[in-house]
Amino acid sequence: MRDPVERFLAEVERELPLPDDRRQEVLEELQGHVADSVARLRSEGTDAVSARAEAVRRMGEPAALARDLAAAQRGGRRVLAAAGAGTWAAIRTALPVTILAWTSIALLALIAGGLVRIARHLLGQEVSLLGSGSLNDVFGALGLNLGAGFAGAAAVRAAARSGWRSPAEVRSAVTIAGTAAVMFFAVAMLETTLTWAVVAALLLVPLSFAVGTRFDRLAPPSISAMLLGTLLLFVAGVGLTAYAGGSSGSSSYSWDQRQAGWQMVAPWWQDPASGQAVDFASGESFSFGPGQIDLTIIADPAVTAGLSGYRVEAWRAVPPQDGWHLVPGQTAPFANAPAAAEQDGVVSGRLRFDRMPAVQWAAIALTAAGPDGQRYLLYASGPTQTEFHGTVLDWFTGLAR
């Protein structure tokens, strides 16, 4: 059986959340005290074994003593030190882990792409992989979850070390404060391209941080191990891609806007002179900014006489793989903005159409109100891919509109 003095000192050491130098000094002081106590008991006639046991008994319960010793050593500044160290450790851990997770995921996708092409060669038929831009965004958000989990663990370790407390003592505070901060970042600050899957993955980020705080012994692999792993993935990915060769090709589509269902939007405006429906597509000018379109139409003022209230509108469209059309049953555009008509026939407007959750394809139209109050269609575009861009908070605000 282990000596009671050694056992006592080992337990105090294990439970004493102080920096190494201070902990050693405290232990040395306690060790001296117990040695004096044993010597005194021995001089009073107590046998060696009983003297050591009695000296330890007089010191009291080691875990409680360690807690009291740590509390006596730390002042108010330890709280600030713990908060600062925890925050810094969380950031310092989250960044490399997330970046490496993203890199690894990208390289794994490269490997998967190479394997798919090889399978296509071997089997002589189309092999598809569940992969898309949206899936990449989900993987990106999952990388954030990994970073948040490791950040939670690192924050608890650092806050305990700098606050001179045990991990159990700081865990609740780190979990509450850290989860709230991560929630704010993931939901209200981080602007990215969103789909429902990405929103779900981002909502998991605070949870990942909270779970990470429960595993404070969990540390990410060393930087060199992570770099080596990434390098191996890179070599495998590039090698496979080079072996498989070629690209996976791209799809093309054709469209006929007259068949696309624009009649549900408005009737085409007719030239008062000829009585023919007009379409100003030949005079169009598009330019795309981030999530927005600048549309300019050059129209014959004689044809547009009597029109007012010009508007650029975005309507939902279905994916264009097999021909395309507007999503049926729509009664209003999901986004619109006024357009200005100049005297020389130039009509221009700017529309931002990346703020509607879950819309992936849009068709752009220019409409105006006729003399009869009816809205007419002057121009209709082909399908345009769009993605919601903003924060999770924007996403839910958009849904509520």
Add this chain to the structure above:
Amino acid sequence: MLRSQLLKGTLPLMILSVIGDGELYGYEIAQRIRERSGSRLAPGEGSLYPALHRLEREGALVGQWRAGSQGPRRRYYRVTPAGVALLEESRAEWAQVTGIVAAVAGSES
């Protein structure tokens, strides 16, 4: 032996008192308290150290490691001027408390 909870709040006063204007290390302080109380007062010896460290952090004591004539080095504590002021204040408070408790507990009705 007196109840330890009753003694806990008085430990700083006893520590400052037994050190006085000398220099003592932990075990000696515990022994002095035991001797002066006629062995009726024996605070948990471990609890002495959190009290010593708290007094040191508050500036009432200064601790210094010094090699013993025989055996390992010891950490000796001496009372600072701030500690002397705290001792006087604690003594006055203690006298007040004991007076009040005696007046309340000593009355028959």
